Amino acid sequence: MKVTFLGAADAVTGSRHLIDTGDRRLLLDCGLFQGYKALRERNWGPLGVAPASIDAVLLSHAHLDHSGYIPALVRQGFRGQIFSTPATRKLCEVLLADSAHLMEEDARRANRTGSTRHAKALPLYTLKDAQRALSHFVGLPRDGRLKLGANEIRFTPAGHLLGASCITVQGAGRRLVFSGDLGRAKDLMLPPPQPLDEADVLLVESTYGDRRHPAEDVQERLGRIIRSTIDRGGSVLLPSFAVGRAQALLLVLQRLRAAGEIPGELPIFLDSPMAREATEITQEYGRLLKISSGELARLCEGVRVVSKPQESLKVAQAVAHRPGVVISASGMATGGRVLNYLQVMAPQARHHICFAGFQVGGTRGAKMIAGAREIKIRGEYVPVSAELSHLEGFSGHADSEELMAWLRQFRRPPSQTFVVHGEPQAADALRSRIQDELGWQVRVPQHGETVEV
Ligand SMILES: [Zn+2]
Structure with a gap:
C-alpha cells in the first residue's frame, strides 16, 4: 500500500491523501487550501496525480478544507464515484454550491476592479462544476461499509460535524485508519467519536495538537x-x-x-x-x-x-x-x-x-x-x-488531551503513524507527545511525499 500526502501535510487545510492499494487508487478527502495566500495558491497548482487515474474519493466530512476541491477534481477529469455518509452528501450540496458561488463572485469582482494580475480572473470552479460534482456522490448504507475491488472500507462516526466519519481502508494486507477531523468527547450536539482499536497505518489530525480547550462553560x-x-x-x-x-x-x-x-x-x-x-x-x-x-x-x-x-x-x-x-x-x-x-x-x-x-x-x-x-x-x-x-x-475539534485519549484506544501501536491536518507547530507537538508518551513510530509527512506502508 502506498500513501501520497497531497495536502494537509504541513498545513491545517487542503486535506487530500492518495491511497494506492495495488488494485485501487483512493483519494481520502479532496479539500481546499485556505488561509494564507501562499497556501491558497496551491489550489491553482497541479494536484500531484492525474484526476482521471483516481478510482474513487472517500470523503470524511463536508467542511470545505476536506471537500471543497471536489468540483475542481471533476472538472479536471475525475470520473469515479465519491462516497460519503448521506448527511455529508446533503451538506456538500449546500457547501459546494456556496463555494462555487463565492469563487464566481470573486472572479467577477477582480475583473470589474482590475485587481488581477491575470488578463482575466477565472473561478477555480463554477456552480455548474459543483452541480456536476454532486452527481458523482454516492450515499453509504447505514452501517457505513463498502467494498471496492479487494478493499473493504468502513466509515465510523467521528463526532466533529453532522455526518463526519473516520475512514478505515483494509486492502493489500494492511489496515489504514484515517481520523478525518475528530470531534470532542463532550460536544453540545454530537456524540463522541466512535472508538477504533486497530490499525497498521494511522493518519491522525492535529488541529489542536498543541493546545487544550479551556474548561469553560x-x-x-x-x-x-x-x-x-x-x-x-x-x-x-x-x-x-x-x-x-x-x-x-x-x-x-x-x-x-x-x-x-x-x-x-x-x-x-x-x-x-x-x-x-x-x-x-x-x-x-x-x-x-x-x-x-x-x-x-x-x-x-x-x-x-x-x-x-x-x-x-x-x-x-x-x-x-x-x-x-x-x-x-x-x-x-x-x-x-x-x-x-x-x-x-x-x-x-x-x-x-x-x-x-x-x-x-x-x-x-x-x-x-x-x-x-x-x-x-x-x-x-x-x-x-x-x-x-x-x-x-x-470548538468542534478534539484538543490535545482528547486526541491522545483517542489514540490510547488502539490495542497495539500502528507500525506507522502520520500526523496530518495541523499548523506545523501543532502537528509537531502532537508528534512528539505520541513518540514520548506512547512510544510509537510517528512523523509529520511532507507535502507531496509518497510513502510505502
Ligand atoms: Zn472539519
Missing part, C-alpha cells in the same frame, strides 16, 4: 458576554461557520433564553442563508445527534431569519444602533454577510465580536483575535474598537 460565558454588552447599549456579533457551529450557537442561545439568562425580548438574528439550510439538514438528521427532538425542533423559534441581501444591510444598521445578537457567516470573516456587520460594528467600542471557532492563520478572524487594530474590508481599512473574544469552548 460556553453557555455561561456567552450569557455573560451578551448581558454586559446589551447593558452598555451594544450588540453581539457571532461570526460563525454556517454548518455545525451556527446550530450549536442557536442551541445555546435558546437555552440561555429558556433559563432567563438573557432577556426574552432581545432580538436574535440568523443572517446566513446557508446556515438556515444547514439547520434544516441538521433537523432532518436528528437521529445522529444527542439533543432531544424538542430542542432540535425549537432551534429557530423566535429567531429572525434574514434572507434577502438588502435586508441584511438593514439589520446591520439596526443592530449597530440597538442591542441585538447576530449569527452570521463566514466563521473566520473571510467573506459573506458577516462583513456587513463587521463594517458597522467593529469601529464601535460598545459592541462585542465573539469568534466561536478555530481561526485559520491569515484570515480576518485570526488577525482580529491576535489584536489587529484595523482590518481591510472590501478594499477599505476599518478600525477595530469593539470588544473581542474567542470562545474556544465551542
Whole structure:
C-alpha cells in the first residue's frame, strides 16, 4: 500500500491523501487550501496525480478544507464515484454550491476592479462544476461499509460535524485508519467519536495538537458576554461557520433564553442563508445527534431569519444602533454577510465580536483575535474598537488531551503513524507527545511525499 500526502501535510487545510492499494487508487478527502495566500495558491497548482487515474474519493466530512476541491477534481477529469455518509452528501450540496458561488463572485469582482494580475480572473470552479460534482456522490448504507475491488472500507462516526466519519481502508494486507477531523468527547450536539482499536497505518489530525480547550462553560460565558454588552447599549456579533457551529450557537442561545439568562425580548438574528439550510439538514438528521427532538425542533423559534441581501444591510444598521445578537457567516470573516456587520460594528467600542471557532492563520478572524487594530474590508481599512473574544469552548475539534485519549484506544501501536491536518507547530507537538508518551513510530509527512506502508 502506498500513501501520497497531497495536502494537509504541513498545513491545517487542503486535506487530500492518495491511497494506492495495488488494485485501487483512493483519494481520502479532496479539500481546499485556505488561509494564507501562499497556501491558497496551491489550489491553482497541479494536484500531484492525474484526476482521471483516481478510482474513487472517500470523503470524511463536508467542511470545505476536506471537500471543497471536489468540483475542481471533476472538472479536471475525475470520473469515479465519491462516497460519503448521506448527511455529508446533503451538506456538500449546500457547501459546494456556496463555494462555487463565492469563487464566481470573486472572479467577477477582480475583473470589474482590475485587481488581477491575470488578463482575466477565472473561478477555480463554477456552480455548474459543483452541480456536476454532486452527481458523482454516492450515499453509504447505514452501517457505513463498502467494498471496492479487494478493499473493504468502513466509515465510523467521528463526532466533529453532522455526518463526519473516520475512514478505515483494509486492502493489500494492511489496515489504514484515517481520523478525518475528530470531534470532542463532550460536544453540545454530537456524540463522541466512535472508538477504533486497530490499525497498521494511522493518519491522525492535529488541529489542536498543541493546545487544550479551556474548561469553560460556553453557555455561561456567552450569557455573560451578551448581558454586559446589551447593558452598555451594544450588540453581539457571532461570526460563525454556517454548518455545525451556527446550530450549536442557536442551541445555546435558546437555552440561555429558556433559563432567563438573557432577556426574552432581545432580538436574535440568523443572517446566513446557508446556515438556515444547514439547520434544516441538521433537523432532518436528528437521529445522529444527542439533543432531544424538542430542542432540535425549537432551534429557530423566535429567531429572525434574514434572507434577502438588502435586508441584511438593514439589520446591520439596526443592530449597530440597538442591542441585538447576530449569527452570521463566514466563521473566520473571510467573506459573506458577516462583513456587513463587521463594517458597522467593529469601529464601535460598545459592541462585542465573539469568534466561536478555530481561526485559520491569515484570515480576518485570526488577525482580529491576535489584536489587529484595523482590518481591510472590501478594499477599505476599518478600525477595530469593539470588544473581542474567542470562545474556544465551542470548538468542534478534539484538543490535545482528547486526541491522545483517542489514540490510547488502539490495542497495539500502528507500525506507522502520520500526523496530518495541523499548523506545523501543532502537528509537531502532537508528534512528539505520541513518540514520548506512547512510544510509537510517528512523523509529520511532507507535502507531496509518497510513502510505502
Ligand atoms: Zn472539519
